[in-house]
Amino acid sequence: MRTFKSFITQKGFLFKLGLIICALWFIVVIFAPLIATHSTTAQDLSIRYEPPSLSHLFGTDELGRDVFSRVMYGSRISLTAGIITVICALSIGILFGGIAGYKGGKVDEIMMRFSELIMAFPPLILAMVIAAALGPSILNSVIAMAIIWWPNYARLMRSMVISLKESEYVTASRVMGASHIRVLFLEILPNSFGPLLVMATLDLGNAILMFSGLSFLGLGTQPPTPEWGSMVSDGAKVIQNWWVSTFPGLAIFSISIAANFVGDGLRDFLDPKLQKE
Amino acid sequence: MLRFIGRRLIFLLFLLFGVALFVFILSHLVPSDPVAANLSQSAMNNPEIVAAFKEKWGLDKSLFSQFILYFQHLLTGDLGTSIRTGRPVMEDLMQFFPATLELSIVAMVIALVLGILFGVISAIFRNKPVDHIIRTLSISGVSVPSFWFALIMLNIFSSVIGITPGPGRIDARSTTPEGGTGLLLLDSLLNGDFQLLGDVAMHLILPATVLGFFTMGLIARQTRSNLLEVMSMDYIRTARSKGLKESGIIVGHAISNSLIPVITVAGIGFCNLLGGMVLVENIFAWPGIGQYAYLSAVSLDFPAICGVSLLIAFIYVVINLLIDILYGIIDPRVRYR
Numbered sequence A: 001m002r003t004f005k006s007f008i009t010q011k012g013f014l015f016k017l018g019l020i021i022c023a024l025w026f027i028v029v030i031f032a033p034l035i036a037t038h039s040t041t042a043q044d045l046s047i048r049y050e051p052p053s054l055s056h057l058f059g060t061d062e063l064g065r066d067v068f069s070r071v072m073y074g075s076r077i078s079l080t081a082g083i084i085t086v087i088c089a090l091s092i093g094i095l096f097g098g099i100a101g102y103k104g105g106k107v108d109e110i111m112m113r114f115s116e117l118i119m120a121f122p123p124l125i126l127a128m129v130i131a132a133a134l135g136p137s138i139l140n141s142v143i144a145m146a147i148i149w150w151p152n153y154a155r156l157m158r159s160m161v162i163s164l165k166e167s168e169y170v171t172a173s174r175v176m177g178a179s180h181i182r183v184l185f186l187e188i189l190p191n192s193f194g195p196l197l198v199m200a201t202l203d204l205g206n207a208i209l210m211f212s213g214l215s216f217l218g219l220g221t222q223p224p225t226p227e228w229g230s231m232v233s234d235g236a237k238v239i240q241n242w243w244v245s246t247f248p249g250l251a252i253f254s255i256s257i258a259a260n261f262v263g264d265g266l267r268d269f270l271d272p273k274l275q276k277e
Numbered sequence B: 001m002l003r004f005i006g007r008r009l010i011f012l013l014f015l016l017f018g019v020a021l022f023v024f025i026l027s028h029l030v031p032s033d034p035v036a037a038n039l040s041q042s043a044m045n046n047p048e049i050v051a052a053f054k055e056k057w058g059l060d061k062s063l064f065s066q067f068i069l070y071f072q073h074l075l076t077g078d079l080g081t082s083i084r085t086g087r088p089v090m091e092d093l094m095q096f097f098p099a100t101l102e103l104s105i106v107a108m109v110i111a112l113v114l115g116i117l118f119g120v121i122s123a124i125f126r127n128k129p130v131d132h133i134i135r136t137l138s139i140s141g142v143s144v145p146s147f148w149f150a151l152i153m154l155n156i157f158s159s160v161i162g163i164t165p166g167p168g169r170i171d172a173r174s175t176t177p178e179g180g181t182g183l184l185l186l187d188s189l190l191n192g193d194f195q196l197l198g199d200v201a202m203h204l205i206l207p208a209t210v211l212g213f214f215t216m217g218l219i220a221r222q223t224r225s226n227l228l229e230v231m232s233m234d235y236i237r238t239a240r241s242k243g244l245k246e247s248g249i250i251v252g253h254a255i256s257n258s259l260i261p262v263i264t265v266a267g268i269g270f271c272n273l274l275g276g277m278v279l280v281e282n283i284f285a286w287p288g289i290g291q292y293a294y295l296s297a298v299s300l301d302f303p304a305i306c307g308v309s310l311l312i313a314f315i316y317v318v319i320n321l322l323i324d325i326l327y328g329i330i331d332p333r334v335r336y337r
Helices: A004-011 A013-035 A069-103 A105-119 A124-134 A138-165 A166-174 A180-216 A227-236 A243-270 A270-277 B004-027 B034-038 B047-054 B063-075 B087-126 B127-141 B144-158 B184-190 B194-231 B235-239 B245-257 B260-283 B288-296 B302-330
Strands: none
Touching: A004 A069, A013 A069, A013 A243, A013 B144, A069 A105, A069 A138, A069 A180, A069 A227, A069 A243, A105 A138, A105 A227, A105 A243, A124 A138, A124 A180, A124 B004, A124 B260, A124 B288, A166 A180, A180 A227, A180 B144, A180 B245, A180 B260, A227 A243, A227 B144, A243 B034, A243 B144, A243 B245, B004 B063, B004 B302, B034 B194, B047 B063, B087 B127, B087 B245, B087 B260, B087 B288, B087 B302, B127 B194, B144 B194, B184 B194, B194 B260, B235 B245, B245 B260, B260 B288, B260 B302, B288 B302
8 A cells, every 4th residue: 555654665766865854945935934034135246246255145145135134035926826826726727617617619729729829928928928928026936926927737637637528426415416516626626635735836936936037027026126037137137246146146046946755755655557667 | 631721720720710809808807997007197187188088099989890890901911910019019029029939949949958868867766766856856856936037047157157048039249130030030040140150059059948848847757657658568578578678678669659659749839838928028128929928918008908818829729739739650559530
């Protein structure tokens, strides 16, 4: 039996590494005020562009702000934005794909063509347009990303529903008088959760990447909010002062690669065919 | 086959209609005001200027007549006039697209060559250190923020080591050839201008590598898992039992069969390249569609945004169509319905 213990102690080293990195970042998110050594907004022009030292671990930026403290606090914004985006996209996708797959026929056809329409847009360009149109803010970039992200979940959910709705346990449940909503959400959904979870984990990294990309372009957070993408953008102007952009970039990279490790590990765990290999 | 292509082309028309409709609705749903985004504050205070601006861009007509007008223009191939540049959108696209096309083709070549090479090496040396290194590199490819990676590369190779030129498409002292295709590699080659060719190539190498890194990761992962799957098949065992050398089996029997699914991934990767273009072009000051899309988006220049979206949606669908056709040619088992 595949228990939780075998899941954690399986040989996948990268999976464990990913879990550790994710756990560390969640600790940083919660305890950011205790970990940060300086204020994130206090300016001191006398110490502009100080290279990393013991007093400023990651150096200082153009306004003399401590980069380390800003990176630590930045985790709150990036992770929250990434998680909320994925949850929104997942919810829309489950609902949309669930209805399309369950209803079938014309409804399915129209709903799927609509999702293809969204997918035909280059994601970042569409997100950029929506974020620019709504006005640059964290909430608006999350809305923009959720709008472009759900079709993948909808398509996955739809294929799961189609393969499960003819199965015997679902028929049994129908015979017992269960409503369509009950069948869809209490019978089919729990059995589709594995693949959806894998996709969501892999997407968390992508969502954080895109969010920081939007902020880099000036369409996400606004100064002086410490956010990784906009911090890299600050550093892009002064490429010789490498520490200003390198550390926030590393932060994005670490969380994104960790999400990929965990997602890959989860997929191997849930797919016995891959596990054997 | 022809029926299949015909059906896909009809779908393409519907899709482009949908994209145009979507951008149109978006441009009228958003709370932002294109008038405010494009006129100065003093011009905004002058009702005559505002009225003239609205009349010029058809913003004073009813939503429905704006919609009809817009589609009439689209059908004749007129994408409208960019509010920001004041030029026909079609002209803008024609000017900026070659730079993007050239960059993405070079990036794709880099991604394909390195991706397949790494994937094959990784599969052959499965679970050896080199396999782990390549797999980590491939996952890095799909997780690294491209704008940050671009900055690091630019810093290392242009500023510190100094072997590649800075941002831009060509050296400030060079001049682009008049006319031509706009693809500078091709143009300079056709003109026999080898100095320009070298200059263009050196400017291309960094942004193309950064852009291709993501797709390289995708392709390497796919190649590895396909090759491993193929290597466990019966006909490979047969080849082995005939006494063929392992290298001969891999090159002659396994690789060609394992590359079929890679085509799909390469197609997805190419579409991804076009999307990721915005950030990379921004850092490398590349005068392409990505920059154009970005500048259009921030100034809410909807005719231009719609033009870019239509162009890229068109490329998406055409690439997917090409992949499906290619599949049919390579793998006769694939039947079109």
